[in-house]
Amino acid sequence: xxxxxxxxxxxxxxxxxxxxxxxxxxxxxxxxxxxxxxxxxxxxxxxxxxxxxxxxxxxxxxxxxxxxxxxxxxxxxxxxxxxxxxxxxxxxxxxxxxxxxxxxxxxxxxxxxxxxxxxxxxxxxxxxxxxxxxxxxxxxxxxxxxxxxxxxxxxxxxxxxxxxxxxxxxxxxxxxxxxxxxxxxxxxxxxxxxxxxxxxxxxxxxxxxxxxxxxxxxxxxxxxxxxxxxxxxxxxxxxxxxxxxxxxxxxxxxxxxxxxxxxxxxxxxxxxxxxxxxxxxxxxxxxxxxxxxxxxxxxxxxxxxxxxxxxxxxxxxxxxxxxxxxxxxxxxxxxxxxxxxxxxxxxxxxxxxxxxxxxxxxxxxxxxxxxxxxxxxxxxxxxxxxxxxxxxxxxxxxxxxxxxxxxxxxxxxxxxxxxxxxxxxxxxxxxxxxxxxxxxxxxxxxxxxxxxxxxxxxxxxxxxxxxxxxxxxxxxxxxxxxxxxxxxxxxxxxxxxxxxxxxxxxxxxxxxxxxxxxxxxxxxxxxxxxxxxxxxxxxxxxxxxxxxxxxxxxxxxxxxxxxxxxxxxxxxxxxxxxxxxxxxxxxxxxxxxxxxxxxxxxxxxxxxxxxxxxxxxxxxxxxxxxxxxxxxxxxxxx
Amino acid sequence: xxxxxxxxxxxxxxxxxxxxxxxxxxxxxxxxxxxxxxxxxxxxxxxxxxxxxxxxxxxxxxxxxxxxxxxxxxxxxxxxxxxxxxxxxxxxxxxxxxxxxxxxxx
Amino acid sequence: xxxxxxxxxxxxxxxxxxxxxxxxxxxxxxxxxxxxxxxxxxxxxxxxxxxxxxxxxxxxxxxxxxxxxxxxxxxxxxxxxxxxxxxxxxxxxxxxxxxxxxxxxxxxxxxxxxxxxxxxxxxxxxxxxxxxxxxxxxxxxxxxxxxxxxxxxxxxxxxxxxxxxxxxxxxxxxxxxxxxxxxxxxxxxxx
Numbered sequence: 022x023x024x025x026x027x028x029x030x031x032x033x034x035x036x037x038x039x040x041x042x043x044x045x046x047x048x049x050x051x052x053x054x055x056x057x058x059x060x061x062x063x064x065x066x067x068x069x070x071x072x073x074x075x076x077x078x079x080x081x082x083x084x085x086x087x088x089x090x091x092x093x094x095x096x097x098x099x100x101x102x103x104x105x106x107x108x109x110x111x112x113x114x115x116x117x118x119x120x121x122x123x124x125x126x127x128x129x130x131x132x133x134x135x136x137x138x139x140x141x142x143x144x145x146x147x148x149x150x151x152x153x154x155x156x157x158x159x160x161x162x163x164x165x166x167x168x169x170x171x172x173x174x175x176x177x178x179x180x181x182x183x184x185x186x187x188x189x190x191x192x193x194x195x196x197x198x199x200x201x202x203x204x205x206x207x208x209x210x211x212x213x214x215x216x217x218x219x220x221x222x223x224x225x226x227x228x229x230x231x232x233x234x235x236x237x238x239x240x241x242x243x244x245x246x247x248x249x250x251x252x253x254x255x256x257x258x259x260x261x262x263x264x265x266x267x268x269x270x271x272x273x274x275x276x277x278x279x280x281x282x283x284x285x286x287x288x289x290x291x292x293x294x295x296x297x298x299x300x301x302x303x304x305x306x307x308x309x310x311x312x313x314x315x316x317x318x319x320x321x322x323x324x325x326x327x328x329x330x331x332x333x334x335x336x337x338x339x340x341x342x343x344x345x346x347x348x349x350x351x352x353x354x355x356x357x358x359x360x361x362x363x364x365x366x367x368x369x370x371x372x373x374x375x376x377x378x379x380x381x382x383x384x385x386x387x388x389x390x391x392x393x394x395x396x397x398x399x400x401x402x403x404x405x406x407x408x409x410x411x412x413x414x415x416x417x418x419x420x421x422x423x424x425x426x427x428x429x430x431x432x433x434x435x436x437x438x439x440x441x442x443x444x445x446x447x448x449x450x451x452x453x454x455x456x457x458x459x460x461x462x463x464x465x466x467x468x469x470x471x472x473x474x475x476x477x478x479x480x481x482x483x484x485x486x487x488x489x490x491x492x493x494x495x496x497x498x499x500x501x502x503x504x505x506x507x508x509x510x511x512x513x514x515x516x517x518x519x520x521x522x523x524x525x526x527x528x529x530x531x532x533x534x535x536x537x538x539x540x541x542x543x544x545x546x547x548x549x550x551x552x553x554x555x556x557x558x559x560x561x562x563x564x565x566x567x568x569x570x571x572x573x574x575x576x577x578x579x580x581x582x583x584x585x586x587x588x589x590x591x592x593x594x595x596x597x598x599x600x601x602x603x604x605x606x607x608x609x610x611x612x613x614x615x616x617x618x619x620x621x622x623x624x625x626x627x628x629x630x631x632x633x634x635x636x637x638x639x640x641x642x643x644x645x646x647x648x649x650x651x652x653x654x655x656x657x658x659x
Numbered sequence: 660x661x662x663x664x665x666x667x668x669x670x671x672x673x674x675x676x677x678x679x680x681x682x683x684x685x686x687x688x689x690x691x692x693x694x695x696x697x698x699x700x701x702x703x704x705x706x707x708x709x710x711x712x713x714x715x716x717x718x719x720x721x722x723x724x725x726x727x728x729x730x731x732x733x734x735x736x737x738x739x740x741x742x743x744x745x746x747x748x749x750x751x752x753x754x755x756x757x758x759x760x761x762x763x764x765x
Numbered sequence: 766x767x768x769x770x771x772x773x774x775x776x777x778x779x780x781x782x783x784x785x786x787x788x789x790x791x792x793x794x795x796x797x798x799x800x801x802x803x804x805x806x807x808x809x810x811x812x813x814x815x816x817x818x819x820x821x822x823x824x825x826x827x828x829x830x831x832x833x834x835x836x837x838x839x840x841x842x843x844x845x846x847x848x849x850x851x852x853x854x855x856x857x858x859x860x861x862x863x864x865x866x867x868x869x870x871x872x873x874x875x876x877x878x879x880x881x882x883x884x885x886x887x888x889x890x891x892x893x894x895x896x897x898x899x900x901x902x903x904x905x906x907x908x909x910x911x912x913x914x915x916x917x918x919x920x921x922x923x924x925x926x927x928x929x930x931x932x933x934x935x936x937x938x939x940x941x942x943x944x945x946x947x948x949x950x951x952x953x954x955x956x
Contacts, residue, residue: 633757634757635681635682635683635685635757638681638682639682642678642681642682
């Protein structure tokens with residue numbers, strides 16, 4: 022059994038092989054071959070993950086070590102993978118959703134020049150992400166962490182010939198770097214505190230550390246910084262909306278389903294530390310909730326079909342991070358699971374629309390497309406309802422779990438747990454509102470641009486079949502996490518062995534029902550508000566709302582980008598310009614000056630060669646006089 | 660008796676004058692005359708010191724005067740050859756201007 | 766002392782004349798005057814033999830040679846001056862170096878022996894005494910000077926020698942190519 026599980030170690034290698042094949046030989050392969058190869062690699066990975074899942078289900082966690090990774094002095098880190106309930110679950114998400122997106126991409130990237138390059142990079146991403154979740158030590162996780170960062174950069178700037186795309190990729194990488202810095206510092210501190218960088222060992226040792234010790238809090242906060250970078254939380258969220266410059270399947274896979282959830286995974290993995298550093302955990306929740314609220318407000322004012330979804334992702338990841346911060350690690354991972362389905366579906370649906378309209382992304386030019394694109398429209402509707410928290414769909418259950426955790430988390434109670442709960446409820450309502458807006462503006466109502474409407478057509482099967490599969494998932498996957506007081510909560514029980522222990526208050530049954538119904542109410546209010554503004558009020562009310570200060574703040578994303586620009590980018594550019602001009606004017610001029618001095622010197626010396634005997638004679642006289650003076654001085658001094 | 664320093668000062672004056680003449684005069688012959696002046700100044704200095712150091716031994720005086728004699732002979736030989744060169748150079752030219760010999764580039 | 770001053774003035778005047786007089790003959794004659802004054806000074810320095818030699822060789826031979834050449838080359842007027850900076854520079858340099866030497870000589874004084882001691886020790890600078898020194902202590906130098914004079918003579922003659930006009934070249938009879946008459950005749954008959 023153990024051997025079968027260990028077989029899953031091949032998964033990243035297969036993806037890597039796919040990347041290398043496509044990278045080196047992709048250009049000479051005909052037709053869709055690169056896409057098929059890449060999809061096969063990921064499919065194989067999915068099968069291996071499934072085997073690992075079944076193996077862990079039967080026999081518990083498995084660890085495999087391949088040798089030494091870093092051995093220096095007191096540091097002894099092995100190269101190894103750790104297959105437990107959490108990591109195989111993540112592996113399934115990555116390879117499963119990844120496979121669907123790969124297949125979809127075959128249709129979406131049809132005819133693109135960089136077809137093989139795209140699949141090579143996408144496979145590379147899958148490999149890195151798998152390493153990230155399978156790693157048994159922090160440095161190896163960091164390898165995967167960096168790897169996904171690089172692939173994100175490459176894929177965002179996929180159409181690099183347009184400077185905007187390249188800049189977006191660069192921005193993503195640099196902002197991520199700040200998070201990586203946090204990761205590194207956290208690793209250093211972890212080694213200092215625990216003497217080891219093995220994840221399991223650290224988690225085991227954490228409880229015996231002093232509760233709430235400063236160093237644990239420090240480590241936790243630094244991991245929060247890392248997670249904020251990767252998962253686009255405040256203050257490092259600015260890269261995600263810009264990242265929409267990449268191809269839409271990339272946005273679906275990396276910036277919805279997997280990479281942005283790496284931060285959630287990190288905090289869940291280091292649960293032992295956070296469980297014993299309540300102030301750090303509380304900071305996590307506060308950051309996450311504020312991010313979620315802010316992002317939801319901003320999403321209302323966006324006009325790009327993908328940017329709305331990007332801000333929505335920031336908001337939803339905020340939900341997940343809030344959950345893991347509050348100690349309900351299983352709830353956060355549960356939302357990762359459901360979000361992977363419906364957000365990927367939303368993005369792929371948007372991609373289908375963009376593909377059909379030949380590149381148009383402005384929702385103000387869309388409308389009524391649901392009539393012409395039946396599959397896309399229907400699946401997008403399902404996804405919209407799921408994310409809004411409509412009961413019996415997946416999003417409802419996962420959101421409910423998170424809200425319940427915030428309310429009942431015992432350590433969080435000291436840090437304003439109830440306020441956070443209220444804020445997150447409001448955010449859920451806003452989510453429903455802006456998602457309704459998204460769906461309505463794109464698929465329903467009257468077409469605002471007849472040219473676009475005429476052009477619209479349903480996408481080919483290679484794109485619509487994954488949409489369908491994801492839609493089914495968006496509906497059904499929620500049932501693995503039914504509320505505990507009603508039915509066995511499969512996912513909570515599944516992840517229990519891996520989760521650190523945090524105290525939760527117990528709600529009685531009526532309170533639980535109140536919570537369930539409250540979520541429904543919030544969703545209904547949000548959707549109803551959307552209906553009222555857009556369907557009943559059609560254009561006027563929306564326009565009036567659009568002129569309020571809040572709307573302006575929403576459209577401008579609260580000016581955070583401008584703030585960063587003024588605080589960091591412009592001084593940085595100024596410094597670079599200063600150094601460049603220093604190099605140009607001082608160093609270069611100095612060098613040319615030196616080289617210019619030589620002819621100058623030569624010209625001076627030429628003056629001596631006048632050819633006039635008398636001048637030479639004078640020179641001799643001067644020389645003799647000099648010698649005489651020297652001789653006299655020596656004579657005097659001696 | 661006149662002190663030796665005065666003779667040496669006189670020699671220095673003559674030498675300086677000769678040096679100025681070498682640098683200032685433009686005709687080659689005049690240049691040569693100035694050089695002869697310098698040689699004579701040197702001779703004066705030698706003989707003055709010869710007398711001075713004869714106090715230590717008469718031999719010194721005779722050595723100095725013999726040296727002056729030889730300098731004289733050398734000056735004569737130098738004049739002969741130098742004037743010969745001058746004649747050879749300037750035979751075919753109109754002027755004896757030294758500045759026109761500026762092809763000499765060191 | 767008085768004699769020295771008079772002679773000194775004479776000498777300096779002659780020197781100035783050499784370097785400033787325009788006409789070359791005037792300058793040469795000025796130098797002659799200077800040489801004669803110098804000979805008188807040698808006498809005051811107890812170098813009688815050398816004074817005589819000075820007059821005979823320098824004034825009598827060298828200066829005559831100078832005058833010959835001056836007249837031979839017809840040293841004419843000078844052109845427009847080049848190196849205008851040289852004249853003031855030369856005067857300044859000369860004055861400065863003179864001042865330096867005089868200062869050194871008068872200021873840095875070695876203790877010099879008494880006059881009386883000098884007078885007694887000196888043996889008159891007469892011909893046989895100097896001749897003795899030349900032919901015994903300084904024999905090598907003396908002979909080398911002789912060789913030098915010889916070289917000077919040869920050099921002077923070689924310098925002024927006119928180039929020998931090239932002889933017209935004529936082919937020697939032995940080098941002429943023999944030609945047979947019949948061939949010539951045959952060539953001629955072919956016409």
